[in-house]
């Protein structure tokens with residue numbers, strides 16, 4: 022099949038490089054077919070452990086990853102890629118089976134940016150891949166923004182970490198410690214969906230007197246501080262049935 026795509030591969034230097042990890046040959050080939058059709062240069066791997074070797078050796082612009090894999094499972098692989106040196110901020114799209122796995126991807130905070138439940142259509146796959154590739158979230162830009170003066174700016178929301186100050190479109194807003202921590206966590210992971218449980222453990226750190234409802238309450242409070250219209254939020258978005266996320270960087 023690869024012979025068909027020599028023209029695409031000639032343009033490798035200018036096209037996005039995608040690592041596809043899936044043990045089911047049909048799905049692997051199909052994902053490769055769709056993404057190559059988009060002009061991306063694709064590397065197809067069937068085994069999790071082999072894929073980690075590839076991800077440790079080369080930089081990619083996108084990783085498409087199945088959850089159930091031989092060698093090393095997708096969630097562990099995802100974390101290993103995040104903790105590695107070559108691709109710590111690469112967008113990762115997880116492929117999951119219907120049902121439990123989808124929750125697991127979000128709940129375990131594997132570090133995936135998005136997920137697709139099988140079976141999925143080619144158009145949906147391509148749309149998700151494009152969206153992830155558009156996101157400017159390279160380690161260089163993200164880290165530079167953080168290191169420069171400890172200020173992160175996302176969608177006009179400016180978070181000064183060292184001074185614990187927040188400005189929205191230039192206007193300073195007062196936040197409680199919890200509100201600040203929630204905003205900081207979500208805004209520095211723009212586009213990544215956090216489950217209520219994940220937010221609970223991260224923001225309240227083991228406080229046993231809070232429930233997932235506390236997360237909803239905190240989100241409401243934070244929206245009143247940073248959203249022009251809290252009923253129609255532009256920054257702090259609800260992902261129905263899953264949790265919350267900060268709006269993707271356009």
Ligand code: CA
Pocket residue numbers: 043044045087088089090
């Ligand atoms: Ca599989």
